Amino acid sequence: MTNKDTWFNRYVNSLPTRGWFKLLSRYVVVPYWIWRDPKPKLPGGPRESPQPSENTQRMMNLIMPLKDPSPMGRAMAAMAIAQNVDEIFSGLDNVGTVHTARFLILGDNLCMISVYDGDFSNYIRDFIETIGSVFDAVISQIKGAEHMIPTCDHVEEFIEWVHDHDLFQAPDFPTDLFALQDAAKGLPTDGPAHEIMTLPRDLILQLHANPNLSLGGGYRSYPGYSAAQVRDKFGVGW
């Protein structure tokens, strides 16, 4: 296919907005490809990187389904946060590697969005070690998490659970998606190169497996600096 501005190319490019094609895609094309080339759900959170600068200011988008999504249940979740928020925040202060953290009720979920430095498992383990007993009140509002209370006695399981409920972070370089999909399928890393034109299809199939995702790693105004380095510079103690 050429990039010339011919009537045929214009027509092909307009397909995604045409009703008949949308219907065809939804009921035939996409289901066929999901059957033919299923993509495993990709793991959540930032990926490990050899770059020290990639190991600071990492994003966590933890999506926890509410046990009771009714207005009453939401109020219970809001209360679990409100009653414990001071302890949670002072606990995060003690963890020492956290830039920001906040809680949202979104859809039928309670979300914890945070920016932290270093290894994900260390962050969650230190968090539970610091305020696990308080956070258990929050976890008790979450569907499918009751068996991990008290969290300090189920720390390995809890870390895996959080990892599983942390949003997949789509790569900043779109074509990196191929390698992630191959790795998830256990395919060799040195296989034949993927055709760039299959990227949209692979992205659509991935969005079937991971309907919610973080679009890239996000913006950082001072990349490469840890929370402690920033605090140190401002003289507020670390």
Place this chain on the structure above:
Amino acid sequence: MNKQVKKDVDIDAIERDVQGNILRSYSRHLVRHLMLEVTNVAAARRFLGVAANGGSEAVPAITPGSDWGKAKPPSNFNIGLTFEGLKALGVSRRTLQTFPVEFSQGMTKRAMKIGDFGDSAPDKWPAPFDTPEKVHIVASIHADEEGQLDKVEAQVAKAFTVLGVRDGRGLGRGKVFFGYKDSISQPRFKWVKDRTQATADEPLDPLGTILLGYPTSMEDMSFRVPYPDALGLNGSFNAFRILAQASYDYEIYLDEAADFLLKHKDVDLLLPPGAEKKVGKGLDRHAALREIVAAQMCGRWRNGTPYETSPDTMDPDPDVSPTNFDYSAQSRCPAGAHMRRANPRGGHIVQRIATYTRRLVRRGMSYGPDFDPDDFDRKNPDRRERGLLGNFLCANLGAQFEAVMCDWLNVGLQTPSITGTNDPLLGANTAETSRFDLTLPDNAGTISIYGFPRFVTARGGAYTFLPSLTAIRYLSEL
């Protein structure tokens, strides 16, 4: 499945049940590690059953942790199993699921986290570590004579397929390559008598730092004990690492660093004129600067004297304790020094809650040809492979070994002044980006040195589970 944490501890019973290389060091001259594949399950189980019950003429006994007193055995024999090894022996899926994820994934899948990329990447590891799924058991024989190693190896080879062998030895005077005296400071465990750590004043570590089923150093937190108790209790985990050490390159870098420092405007602050004689006997200015760099990079002078308590000389008079010191904001030991990164002791760190929680027991011996840092040929680079056969033991690889590797040795999150730099000795450095800050006396600031390559490269390894003797019997009866 949790809460097996025991209140009353019968330490003698525990020592009889745990493998002998966990709580204490054997202090032998030689080691041989055998990488084994289970190809005949029945033969493997029979072997393990006999080995865990005191051995026989044809099968070596697993050495337990109890004190052998005067009846020192001619050799010691211990085993560690990989996740694949547990599978090969027929451990049920339900039981396998109770092992921690880092262990079930194995060392090669955790490579990025522990700094095994570039030349250290698992796809560059030689056999048998290029087929990690076949490495089922790492068996270790410690002895003082080679004949004993051969004898036990021959016995083992009758029950398992030997995929590979790595021999190690003590270099004498407790030294390892790079010329440092090593293994001076180790965790001390509550209830366990260890005369090598008798005078150390670091806080005692709870038994759960090293064994599964006991209180951990993380208050109220317990690590999951694999199910059933017969398999999990009194077990431990090991990061077995084959770490090549670039001795020649290290000495050449010390030359370059000393050349650089001699021309540095602040060199007289680091080493006042005439003070080189005090640093060590017979040293000129260049040689003294080399040793200062080596001492600050490690945290100890090469003879083992801590830099923190003796920053001016490697031979303090009166002598200083090799183990009893702590770090502070005024420390002379750089925050980036290897030893301080690996164990920040009671010093202030960013992750306050992690103080004293990421302790590791280190047991290692050297491999490869001799290298004398005091007498080597600078014109003919000797880059033959040599290094350390290291064992890093802990109750939880994720909370201890990996936690130290990914946030402290590399990245350096524990202190803002070193964040973004890697351990100068062990870190995943590249000459283009490496940096190390030497401290100056009287809080006069630092001198940064640059351009050092990665000195330690991973050449193989595996995460293994070190089962108790009860657990080895359990495995033999599956």
